[in-house]
Amino acid sequence: MSEHPREPDVVVRLADITKSFLGVPVLRGVDLELRAGEVHALVGENGAGKSTLLKVLAGVHRPDSGRVEVNGEPVVLATPRDAREAGIAIIHQEFTLLEHRTVAENVHLGREPVRRGRVDRRKMEADTRGLLDLLGEGGIDPTTTVTRLSVAQKQVVEIVKALSTDPRVLAMDEPTAALADHEVGLLHGLVDRLRAKGIAILYVSHRMREVFDLSERITVLKDGAFVTCALTAELTPDRLVRHMVGRSLDARHPDRATPDDLGDVRLALRGAGNDRVRDLTFELRAGEVVGIAGLQGSGRSAIARAICGVEPFTTGALEVDGVVRRVTDPRAAVRLGIGYVTEDRKGEGLALRQSIRDNALLVRRAAFTGRRGRERADLAALLGSVAVVSRGEHQEVRYLSGGNQQKVVLAKWLAVGPRVLVVDEPTRGVDVGAKQAVHRLLRDLARGGVAILMISSELPELIGMSDRVLVVHEGAIAGELPAGAAEEAVMGLATGHGAGEVA
Known part of the structure; x- marks a missing residue:
């Protein structure tokens, strides 16, 4: 037996x-x-x-x-x-x-x-x-x-x-x-x-x-x-x-942009670099979502921080709407229409013990003083646009779920009407429903003319959302891949052992 x-x-x-x-x-x-x-x-x-x-x-x-x-x-x-x-x-x-x-x-x-x-x-x-x-x-x-x-x-x-x-x-x-x-x-x-x-x-x-x-x-x-x-x-x-x-979710990412959807070049780097990245040359157009892929430590986040003035470029040129600009700190970036959703939302993106209201208006108040006349009406529309679920605008952000905290971070940048939005790990630690909502929001912003640079460690997300993907290896762009590229092609360039379509 x-x-x-x-x-x-x-x-x-x-x-x-x-x-x-x-x-x-x-x-x-x-x-x-x-x-x-x-x-x-x-x-x-x-x-x-x-x-x-x-x-x-x-x-x-x-x-x-x-x-x-x-x-x-x-x-x-x-x-x-x-x-x-x-x-x-x-x-x-x-x-x-x-x-x-x-x-x-x-x-x-x-x-x-x-x-x-x-x-x-x-x-x-x-x-x-x-x-x-x-x-x-x-x-x-x-x-x-x-x-x-x-x-x-x-x-x-x-x-x-x-x-x-x-x-x-x-x-x-x-x-x-x-x-x-x-x-x-x-x-x-x-x-x-x-x-x-x-x-x-x-x-x-x-x-x-x-x-x-x-x-x-x-x-x-x-x-x-x-x-x-x-x-x-x-x-x-x-x-x-x-x-x-409690329901099925459409697992597809929002439809990508077509060439006819793209507008003028919003952001361009010409041989830009600092002590962490080097010789970066690429363009980002209105209406476009460009993905940045690479292993941790490759320099992908350093690119975001340099564009947004956290760790500025020291060589080469950065152009906004065709004009060479010096972005030496985050406030200068904001005033040029560049927003930055950091990968560390709790450490750098939010003031956890402050209210949803104060967080959502944080950048706007810091960069553009003296513009508080329409705050209440603007805030209601802003929080509605990102669908924050809360007990009210005065609730402290630390008591929100991860997905709703990320929506407040996005609202903070939408409040200043960015022309370029750099997002680093925009859906890290959020659930499937909130992740889909963030994806829709980013694509809607692109359709509205915002140029989006997106960094993500999740290759299916990055490939599904991006109109093209730039792959970073050891501080430099190793190559460019078209929309829908295979994960193997991305990883080949990211590890220095593969060849994609060179940018």
Whole structure:
């Protein structure tokens, strides 16, 4: 008589979890099981309750009711220490690193190895180096201060920090949001190794491809409530989206521009460069969406920051509407009609403790003083145009979902009527519905005559949205590809091993 294969052990069970803030329900009877050696995806729109559920698991929030079990025994996760002692590690979407301490100090913070009464730095750095090697990121020096790292490298340090506690359960909240494609591949390899070691992994992501590639089961939340838990093999992307948003979404990107849709050259670079990029020459026309592709650290974000005066060009020329201009700071860029949606919306794009109103009008007030007469009427139209969902214009931005925060960032720039809009990772960390809304908004702006330069780590998004793609490698443009180019062609140029249509 053959035996049925034994199901993996349930390491953590959350049963009927509820949580409210200021009387507003955020979690309503949520169930979740995490099994040893299994990747369990948690999905839902922004505001569905995913981050709150993770914080319950991490001991940051205590549930109002419900039950938490670890290895079949009821537990109270009243503090993050309780969660760590139960073998639960969390990689949060927002970094929790101390910027002016070293990588090794961050990884071992509060758990520093001691030898003869003193911190054993040699062991601390050696242990950190071993974990970095495991992740395939041996190029990061454990003695480097975190403030010197790129966004992607900081994400790697967060992962290493979580692994250093030798967890039985590892929860990852949007772990690839800041990573380039080749780094995503390294992370996926690590997830496979952790799964093989029997670690239960809870994987929170808006990226459908990752969810289907990595997970065995998927739990869906909507409006704080449990919708379904199903085997990944039994779902399709369309069925999953219907569970998440209650309807089907047209997965196509908005129609691209045709040559007849394009207007005059809005922005041109002629041999422009600085200490991070060199010899940049290209044109951007009214009505056009031009994509910028490249690996993390290739210089793609440096191009955006230089155009917008954050890290100005020091060589070559920048032209706006056919006139050579010196853009030495962001205010000069704004006055020339250049807007900039940064990749780090919480660190650079928003004043989180200020209201939606103050954020939406921030650039307008700073660059154009004395123009407040029509603010109220203008603001209502502005927020309506980007469809911000909130409790009102006076709500603090920090309490909005990621998708609505990104809409406020876009509103901030629409308030000054840009002729050129540079967007860096415009849909990072937002759900499928909000992502589609951002795509429509960008294409509508282009149809209205705005020239858009778009940077994205998600190649399907970049290819689907762009009228053409410029690929950056080691600070220079390696080539130009037409609309609808293959991902392989983009990656070939990005890695320096392929050939596209040279710009």
